[in-house]
Amino acid sequence: MTTKEKSIEERIDQLHADGIVDLHFDMPMDLYEKRYRTNVLATDFLPELEAGNIGVLGAAIYIEDRYMPEMGLRVALDQISRLYTEAGESGRFAICKSHEEILDAHKARKIALLITMEGVEPLGTDLNLVRVFYELGVRVIGLTHARRNAAGSGGVFAASGSPRDGLTAFGRDVVRECEALGVIIDLAHISPAGFEDILAITTKPPIVSHTNARKYYDIERNISAEQIKMIGERGGVIGVNAVLVSPNKAETTLDRYIDHVEHIMTLIGIDGVGIGFDFFEFIYQQWPDSKKREVAAKFTTPHFIPDLTNHSHARNLTRRLIERGFSDAQIEKILRGNWMRIFKELL
Ligand SMILES: [Zn+2]
Numbered sequence: 517m518t519t520k521e522k523s524i525e526e527r528i529d530q531l532h533a534d535g536i537v538d539l540h541f542d543m544p545m546d547l548y549e550k551r552y553r554t555n556v557l558a559t560d561f562l563p564e565l566e567a568g569n570i571g572v573l574g575a576a577i578y579i580e581d582r583y584m585p586e587m588g589l590r591v592a593l594d595q596i597s598r599l600y601t602e603a604g605e606s607g608r609f610a611i612c613k614s615h616e617e618i619l620d621a622h623k624a625r626k627i628a629l630l631i632t633m634e635g636v637e638p639l640g641t642d643l644n645l646v647r648v649f650y651e652l653g654v655r656v657i658g659l660t661h662a663r664r665n666a667a668g669s670g671g672v673f674a675a676s677g678s679p680r681d682g683l684t685a686f687g688r689d690v691v692r693e694c695e696a697l698g699v700i701i702d703l704a705h706i707s708p709a710g711f712e713d714i715l716a717i718t719t720k721p722p723i724v725s726h727t728n729a730r731k732y733y734d735i736e737r738n739i740s741a742e743q744i745k746m747i748g749e750r751g752g753v754i755g756v757n758a759v760l761v762s763p764n765k766a767e768t769t770l771d772r773y774i775d776h777v778e779h780i781m782t783l784i785g786i787d788g789v790g791i792g793f794d795f796f797e798f799i800y801q802q803w804p805d806s807k808k809r810e811v812a813a814k815f816t817t818p819h820f821i822p823d824l825t826n827h828s829h830a831r832n833l834t835r836r837l838i839e840r841g842f843s844d845a846q847i848e849k850i851l852r853g854n855w856m857r858i859f860k861e862l863l
Contacts (some may be wrong), residue, residue, distance in 0.1 A: 526698040531847050535571015535622055535832055537855040539656070539755045540632070540704070540792040542799060543575045544595035547602055550583035550853050551594070555608060557602040560798075561827075565627055568830030571852065572618055572628040572658060574792070575599060575727055581635045581663075581683070589645070591640035596652050599602045603629060607804055613653050615860040630859075632702065632725065634655035637683045641666045641686055646693045655723065655863055657694055658702035659687055659710065662737065662815060663721065668710040669735035678736045679770035691717050700862050704755075704792070708736055715746055720862055722752040726792030728760040732772060735760070735816075748784025753854045755792025756780070760816075768819035770836050777837075777850060786846050790854045797825050 517525070540711075543561065550556045565573070583591045603609040611702060612628040621628040631653045639645045646657075662670040665732055666799035667687030669679040683691070691714055694701050701718060702725045703711055706757050722749060728738045738760060761772045779788045797820045800808070811818075823832045 521784075524835060524838055527824055527838060527844065528831050531804075531834055531844060532569035532831070532853060534852055536569055536791065536851045537572040538570055538791050538793045538827070539572075539574035539594040539630070539723075540634075540757070540794045541573050542578055542634075542788070542794070542796060543573070544577050544599055544631075545580065546799060547598040550593060555602070555605055558606040562608055562627075564826050566830040567828035568826075570627060570830065571622055572612075572855070574628060575629045575663070576632045577638065577654070578634045578661065584637060585640075586636040589620070589640065591599050592633070593652075593684055596649075596654075599629065599631065611653050613655055614863045618856070618859060630655055634658050634702075634705070635661040635663075635665060635670075636667050636690055637665050639666070639690065639704045640758060643686070643693060643773045644687050646690060646697065646699070648714060650697045650699055654699065656700045656702050656723075657690070658704050658725065659683070659690065659706055659714075661705050668713075669707045669720055669828065670705045671707045671711075671738075673735045673737050675730075675734045676736065678707035680707075680709050680710070682707070683772050685794060688713065688717055691710075695720060698863060700858070703739075703747075705737060706742075710760075711739075711743060711746075715750070721750050721858060722747050723858060724752070724754045726755045726794040728757050729776050732767075733760050733763055737815075741779075744780055744783045748788045751778075751787070753788055753858050754780055754789045755790045755855075758793045758821055759796055759818050760811040760855045761821065762819065763816070766818045766819055770821055770824050770832060771840075773821055773824060773833070773838060774840060781846075787857075789850055789856055793824075795819075795826050 570796045577592050577595050608692045610626040612618045618628040659667040660670040668683040672678045704727050730738045730740045758774045762768045
């Protein structure tokens with residue numbers, strides 16, 4: 517190793533020392549599918565999380581179509597149960613409900629899990645259940661995934677065509693209840709009309725846990741320059757997704773990921789950008805070809821960034837940010853500082 521390479525690796529060590537925050541990971545559904553095994557967190561996830569120095573992970577409750585509608589609530593509860601059981605078994609994770617608990621987890625050398633919900637299908641149309649999930653530890657709620665539910669509709673995987681009707685009355689009630697309880701509203705996936713509705717109702721800084729810029733992948737599931745500015749004006753943060761960086765496989769690169777970071781930075785400054793990797797390849801690889809074809813027809817064929825496919829690759833991102841001239845102070849905000857500020861303000 518040359519002296520220059522060594523100094524870059526040392527810089528990465530320092531930048532990672534307090535742990536990276538990734539606000540979107542589909543882990544609970546995998547723990548649920550593997551519910552007849554024990555120590556899944558420790559064996560299937562911990563090595564990669566440790567290799568990438570992940571300090572805080574948004575663990576997203578998500579209900580697949582096949583469980584809807586009857587099993588939605590039950591599968592969500594089981595996913596949360598699995599998280600607590602697995603976190604307890606491993607001894608290396610802590611489910612955190614506040615900024616302070618996240619800091620305590622770091623001091624105890626544990627990975628902080630923040631329970632998030634991607635789509636409010638588990639609520640059905642029962643507003644009281646927001647309180648129940650809050651008591652169970654859910655601290656971030658996004659109203660929809662791609663499909664329509666009782667709260668509203670997701671943005672389509674096309675440049676236009678999302679439903680224009682915004683949130684339902686129930687959706688607006690969920691948003692108000694979340695703000696009152698101290699649950700962060702996540703604008704990832706919501707349709708453009710729903711996005712505007714949420715910003716009109718809420719007063720706190722808005723977040724988008726995992727998304728990409730339409731500048732590089734023009735679908736309504738992603739967000740426009742206009743939407744990015746709306747988040748920035750209110751002091752919010754946008755987590756950059758590693759899965760929808762480009763419609764083209766050839767352009768699905770680490771540099772294109774950083775282009776998304778830079779684009780958001782240019783529009784709203786360094787304080788508005790964070791990480792929401794949405795590493796999904798491990799689930800995609802478990803699917804039969806029939807399901808991959810179904811997803812390709814309904815949404816898109818996901819392209820994965822070869823050197824940013826799982827948490828063990830986080831150093832590749834930091835190294836490339838350094839090589840592209842980002843300062844340590846900027847990188848620290850992207851990897852950790854901006855999300856931690858949001859947790860401190862909102863949790
Ligand atoms: Zn998602």
